[in-house]
Amino acid sequence: METDAFWFKTTYLNTTASLDEHENHRVPAILSWEVGNVTCDVVTKKNNSYACLSTNSMCVNSSSGSGYLCNCKEGYQGNPYLPDGCQDIDECADKQPPCAGCKNTPGSFSCPDTRSLKVVALAVGSSIGVAIVAIAITCTYLIHERKKLDKIKRKYFQQHGGMLLLQEIRLNQGTAFTVFTEAELIDATDKFDNRNILGRGGHGTVYKGMLKEGSLIAVKRCVSMTSEQQKKEFGKEMSILSQINHKNVVKLLGCCLEVEVPMLVYEFIPNGTLFQFIHGSNGCHNIPFSTRLHIALESAAALAYLHSWASPPILHGDVKSSNILLDKNYAAKVSDFGASILAPTDESQFVTLVQGTCGYLDPEYMQTCQLTDKSDVYSFGVVLLELLTGKKALNLEGPENERSLSLRFLCAMKEGRLMDIIDDCIKNENDMGLLEEVAELASRCLEMVGERRPAMRDVAEKLDRLSKVMQHPWVPAQHLPEEMESLLEESSMVSLEMIGTGNFSMEKRIVQGLLESGR
Incomplete structure (x- = not known):
């Protein structure tokens, strides 16, 4: 019998009272047994007869010393004589677990180190606090910088006459002119990617862009304006230029004034410049005289409109073949008006800084620094020569006496050698008279004294008559x-x-x- 369950009394010797005092007349019995007749150190080497089959079991020598028994290891319970008989005891699943935050492990359990938890909690809390402070400081800085940037943009906008421009736009409600934000133009040009550059000039770089609605534009980033007067008059000039509506003038769609140097937005013209058309890889040999005359007429008509019918008149200041664009039908479009000036009304308003392009510059303008409508006439005369000869206005690689196309042409005219300089592909018996007429017109445009040159409206009328004769x-x-x-x-x-x-x-x-x- 189990020792703790039975208490022996002498009265039990002659009666059965011992059983009556125990529940159901039963007492737990103990079965003492052992496996084999060898000890653990011997039987563990005999794999074929070892009875402790559970991986979590252990061998225990019997009390008799002649055999062994199998027990489950500490932390496990079950039958050690079966392959999976000993199972892990989940101490943390008890109603009263050993500790708070108890975590069960195979054969045991673990309790968190409260001191370490406090250290971790303190570290995490400190980190979160530092992060919150850093975020707050960053947000405050960004808000401050944004306000600062907005203030700068407002300053530039007012400095470039933006308020006056908006007022003019409201008064002229029919004018399709837009004041763009810097963000809109950055997005349209893919951050002014070099792959979108259409051309570079003395007044800025032109980028191809696309607005969100899908329309193509040309964005011009101007070079810095040198005088305060230019800055003050910029908004006024944009207002006037926005009202120009001539089929042979590139339409100014809008501008961006909230930057240090204003940006201009024009309609996109797909077929490049007249310079590329004449002097490109294919040359001008495929351009018939009728097409050249038509381009000259449309360009002259645009300049005549600016000089005589725009209010107030506008002087281009940089007429050249690279500033004449060709649309999908090869109609001429005079461009680069962002660099133009309003016709001066008194001597104090004359331009004091020589601008333009070598080969096209009016000699009189280079001496006086006074830009007039006759300066544009001279430059247009050089463009006429390019159309007649297929040669560039300035060729630095040629002999010294042939570098300037205008001088070379005037010498040929004076010596009666006009046909030596005319492009061979347009020398046609039927067009000789017209060629001579256009050449004569070009020579008049190239007069050294500006007063002797014809007005652009006279040039346009002359070309119109010649064009009708040819048609x-x-x-x-x-x-x-x-x-x-x-x-x-x-x-x-x-x-x-x-x-x-x-x-x-x-x-x-x-x-x-x-x-x-x-x-």
Whole structure:
């Protein structure tokens, strides 16, 4: 019997009272047994007969010393004689776990080190506190910088006449002019990526861009403005330029004034510049004279509009083939008006800094530094020469006497060698008279004294007449359109004047046409 469950009394010897005093007349019994007749150190070496099959069991020598028993290791319970008989005891699952935060482990359990927890909690709390303070400081700094940046942007906006410009836009509600933010233009040009550069010039760099609605634009980042007067007048100039609406002038869509140097936004013209068209890799050999004359006429018409019909008049200041763009139909579009100036009303307003491009600069302007409408006429004369000759305005690689196209042309005209300098691909017997007329017009534009040069409106009218003559070759009179009839009458009226000046080329064409038509 189990020792603790039975208490022996002498009265039990002659009676059965011992069983009556125990519940159900039963007493727990103990079965003493052992495995085999060898000890643990021997049997553990005999794998085939070792009875402790559970991995978490242990061998214990029996009290008799002749056998052994199997027990589960500490922290495990179950049957050690079965392969998986000893299972882990989850001490932390008790109703009263050994400690707060108890964590069960195989064969045991662990309690957290409260001191370490306090240290960790303190460290985490401190880190969070430092992070919050850092975030607060950063946010305060960013807010301060944002306010500072907004203040600077407002300053630039007012400095460049932004308030005046907005007022003008409100007064002219029909004007499609937009004041863009810097962020909008940064996004449109992909942060002014170099891959979007369309061209560079003395007045700034032009980038191709696309607005969110999908329309293409050309964004010009101007170079710095040197005078305070320019800064004050910028908004006024933008207001006037925004109202220019001529088919041969690149449309100014808007501007950005909240930056140190204003940015201009123009319509995007797809076919590049006239300079590229004439002097590009393909050269100008595929350009017929009619196309060249048409481009010259449209360019002259745009400049004439600016000089004579814009209010107030506008001087371009940098007329050249690279500032004449060609649209999808190869119509001319005069560009780069952000660098232009309003026509001065008194001597104090004349430009005092020479600007422009070598090869196109008016010699008189270089001496006086006074930009006039006749300075644009001279520059346009050089563009006419490029169209006639297919040569660049300035060729630094050539002989000294041939570097300037205008000087080379004037020498050829003086010596009667005009055809030596005219582009071979437009030398046509039928167009010789027209070529001479255009060349004569170019030479008048290139007069050294500005007063002797024609006005741009006169240049445009002359090119318009020549273009109409070229569009309507001489045919029998009964087939001539009314427009040609009036042209013949007009040409006949001026024939005496042309004879008096020794200019017979147009007269020859008129007389020839009259003879052929029976008139």
